Amino acid sequence: MTIHLYNTLLREKQIFEPIDAGNVRMYVCGPTVYDYAHIGNARPVVCFDVLYRLLRHVYGESHVTYVRNITDIDDKIMAAAEKTGESIESITARTAGWYHDDMAALGALPPDREPRATEFVPQMVKLIEQLIAKGFAYEAEKHVLFNVPAMQDYGQLSKRSLDDMIAGARVDVAPYKKHPADFTLWKPSAENQVGWPSPWGRGRPGWHIECSAMSGEILGQVFDIHAGGIDLIFPHHENEIAQSRCAHGSAVMAKYWLHNGFVQVNGQKMSKSLGNFFTVHELLEEGFRGEAIRLALLSAHYRQPIDITREGIQDAKAQLDRFYRALAMVSDLAVEAAPTDHVLAAIADDLNTPLALSELHELVTKLNKATSQAEKKVAKAALLGGAKLLGILWQDPAKWLQSGGSADDAAVIEAQIAARLAARKAKNFAEADRIRDDLAARGILLEDSSSGTTWRRA
RNA sequence: GGCCCGGUGGCAGAGUGGCCAUGCAGAGGACUGCAAAUCCUCGUACGUCGGUUCGAUUCCGGCCCGGGCCUCCA
Structure with a gap:
């Protein structure tokens, strides 16, 4: 199976060729843990979870290493701690826990490694020292800055030239910067702020250096895939590349750079600063199922913007109902799940999840029409195989159809x-219709068939 | 100003140089005591103006509209 991925570095779809098929390595930028994750934060997790599943399917489960970091030191976390008086450790432990719970509810497999920035400060310091030694960084007023003009081909990922950046600069340039595009590797901490000792005084790392340090340490100086949201292309990923390549003297940092499009609300980017976001947690609290939220996120191609609405999640839930109804009819048939070539090819073609999903719907129709046990087994195996790649339909069909909603007891x-x-x-x-209507009013739907009457919740 | 994405039927959303996406909603039919579920059938969809072509929603160019990055951001 040939995997094609759209590589932001070249702005084109490429054949994926791992550096080492025995250990395919991917890194996804994880969350800064200071609050609940919103749907926008969940999108890369879900999309690249499908990539992780695909790679595991193709190369074998033990031949893929997936790293997703947790940023547990950051000015926003410090600000939150200052505001409420809660310790940074307490805030990050709590919100990281929420994050884990929410992502698990979305059916995302945990990464193989989940490094935390605070555990890698020595590696960051070492990296910064290397950059200074090689002339790619300089110290100024207790800060250490990356010397952007020193890097010949800076800007490859975002396709920006230094001139462009000066022309478009919307920021006040700190006076200690030699060049406006120079960015912070290390900054000083005040006495009352968290900090670590360093050759440049007590301080803390800049935003980008942690990913360079952690990916380099765990995955190596050059690895296969680096992914994240489209907004990370610049400056975050561009600067990661600059740090890692200049420190290591390597031609590339990662071979393939993947970026997911935004989650939007009414056609506009969902973001904390715009205040137009909703969190995974609150949707789950409202009774939406994690699996439905996941499917809603996968119903558009990952590079396209997607409008997530409660109606959209409801629609995804209706689709899952259709899948689970079909599976409930054949729950007694044991099969070995295996995706069809069509489904696998769709996902292998730059994660075309909507196309894969449409194939799954056709398999459901096939399953519903199947008359022989053999036909049913084939269709069920194919459906479950494809679903496993997408990370859906992992639940017991009867439980899916009958759980949630009102508290009516099954026995009643x-x-x-x-x-x-x-x-x-x-x-x-x-009288029969009265009972049925009565149940329907409580959200219980009855379905008669030759084999008896079954029920499900609306 | 620089760079980058989009505009597909009522809605969501793939895709393709000439024929089917798929799901939801809607119409008709089969099945059912009636329903539900399921199955079958159906709807002159591709922003706009030109160009290339035997033929373009699909390729090229202009225009209009929407969105994003250039500052923290998935």
């Missing part, structure tokens, strides 16, 4: 169904 519902059955046998259809 079964009793009602029995009463209705008796009424039907006695041809008392008025």
Whole structure:
């Protein structure tokens, strides 16, 4: 199976060729933990989870290393700590826990390694020392800055020239910078702020250096895939590349750079600064299922912008209902899940999840139409195989269809169904329909079939 | 100002130089005591103006509209 991925570095789709097929290495920029994750934060997690699943499928589960960091030191965290008086450790432990819970609810596999910035400060210091030694960084007023003009081909990822950046500069340039584009590697901390000792005094790392340090340490100086949101192309990823390549003297940092499009609300970017976001946590609290949120996120191609709405999640839930209804009909058939070539090819073609999903729908139709056990087994195996790559349909069908909603006890519902059955046998259809309507009013839908009556929640 | 994405049927959303996406919603039919579910059938979709072509939604160019990055941001 040939995997094609759109590489931001070249702005084109490329055949994916791992550096070492025995250990395919991917790094995804993780969250800064100071608050609940919003849907926009969840998108790269879900999209690149599909990539992780694909790579594991193609190269084998033990031949892929997925690293996703946690940024647990940052000015926003410090600001939150100062505001509430809660310690940084306490804030990051709590919010990282929320993050784990929410991403698990979305069916995202945990990464193989989840390094935290605070655990890698010595490596960051070492990297900065190397950059200074090689003339790519300089110290100024207790800061250490990356010397952008020293790098010949800076700007490859974002396709920006130094001139462009000066022309478009919207920021006040700090007086100690030699060049406006120079960025911070290390900055001083005040006495009351967290800090680490360094050759340049007590301080803390700049934003970009942690990813260079952690990816270099865990995945090596050059690895396969680096991914994140489209807004990270500049400056974050551009600067990571500058740091890592200049420190290591390597031609590339990662071979393939992948970027997911934005989650939007009414056609506008969802972001904390705009205040138009909703969190995964609050959607789960409202009763939306994590799997439905996941499917909503996967219903558009990962590089396209996507408008996430409650209606959209509801639509995704309806699709899952269709899948689970079909699976519930064949729950007694044991199969070995294996994706069809079509589904696999769709996902391998730069993660075309909407196309894969449409294939899954056709498999459901096939499954519903199947008359022989053999046909049903083939369709079920294919459906589950594709679903596994997408990270959906992992639940027990009956549980999916019957859980959630009101607190009606299953035994009570079964009793009602029995009463209705008796009424039907006695041809008392008025009573039978009354029971059915009564249940429907409570969100319980009945379905009669030759094999009996089943129920599900609306 | 520089760089970069989009505009597909009522909605969501793939894709393709000539024929089917798919799901939801809608119409009709089969099945059902009636429903639900399921299956079958259906709807002159590709922003706009030109160009290339036997033929363009798909390639090229202009225009209009929307969005993003250039500052923290997934």
